Amino acid sequence: MRLTRVYVESALAVGTIVTLPADAAAHLLRVLRLEVGNVCVLFNGDGHDYHARILSTGRRNGSVEVFACARVDNESPLQIVLLQAVARADKMDWIIQKATELGVVGVVPVLSERGEVKLDGDRAQARTLHWRNVATSACAQSGRARVPQIATPRTLTDALETLAPESQRLVMDPTAAVTVRALDPSQLTDLVVAIGPEGGWSPGDLDQLRGAAFNSLRLGPRVLRTETAGLAIIAALQTHAGDFV
Numbered sequence: 001m002r003l004t005r006v007y008v009e010s011a012l013a014v015g016t017i018v019t020l021p022a023d024a025a026a027h028l029l030r031v032l033r034l035e036v037g038n039v040c041v042l043f044n045g046d047g048h049d050y051h052a053r054i055l056s057t058g059r060r061n062g063s064v065e066v067f068a069c070a071r072v073d074n075e076s077p078l079q080i081v082l083l084q085a086v087a088r089a090d091k092m093d094w095i096i097q098k099a100t101e102l103g104v105v106g107v108v109p110v111l112s113e114r115g116e117v118k119l120d121g122d123r124a125q126a127r128t129l130h131w132r133n134v135a136t137s138a139c140a141q142s143g144r145a146r147v148p149q150i151a152t153p154r155t156l157t158d159a160l161e162t163l164a165p166e167s168q169r170l171v172m173d174p175t176a177a178v179t180v181r182a183l184d185p186s187q188l189t190d191l192v193v194a195i196g197p198e199g200g201w202s203p204g205d206l207d208q209l210r211g212a213a214f215n216s217l218r219l220g221p222r223v224l225r226t227e228t229a230g231l232a233i234i235a236a237l238q239t240h241a242g243d244f245v
Contacts, residue, residue: 076103
């Protein structure tokens with residue numbers, strides 16, 4: 001039987017007694033109706049699953065004791081960062097959820113020239129927190145024990161300054177001559193994949209991306225929506241490199 005996994009922001013070790021955070025307690029104790037003595041799995045993003053037994057339950061909280069630790073080794077060999085132009089609310093949630101399931105190591109939300117979503121100040125912080133919760137929930141469901149980094153929304157200029165200098169950089173372009181098959185699978189390690197907004201990258205955005213060493217890549221003969229393009233290219237790259245078989 002598959003055990004329920006929940007995320008906690010705590011240091012974990014065998015023998016540790018953990019007070020469940022409110023959301024984890026609500027899910028385990030009220031939604032799933034687990035009781036004292038039942039077993040669950042905790043993870044905190046350090047690459048391990050921690051098996052724990054419920055010690056106590058309350059109306060709004062509970063406690064568990066960790067009794068076993070197991071390393072989780074299911075990460076993709078491709079270290080993919082998704083540079084994603086911010087899409088409207090439900091679409092952005094979908095993108096982050098599915099990109100996490102596929103195995104990206106990070107998502108950098110970008111405020112592009114043609115983007116319809118405007119975020120700043122408190123609203124940007126609130127959306128970032130929400131997206132991080134989406135990512136941790138996706139990790140819990142998919143079995144990942146490493147949580148991808150979800151950056152705060154930023155301009156394309158600022159986003160490009162945060163990228164690792166050794167990364168291989170790809171921007172989706174339906175007019176490009178190069179396809180995934182032309183790439184050397186052995187060179188697909190640290191990747192940044194840039195996906196534009198609903199209206200596509202502006203000429204100015206494309207100039208910036210190309211000036212930052214992004215190479216154009218065509219996925220196929222059809223133009224994909226922003227919420228489809230990133231997920232499709234991630235899966236295609238992973239298949240080409242042998243992560244998906």
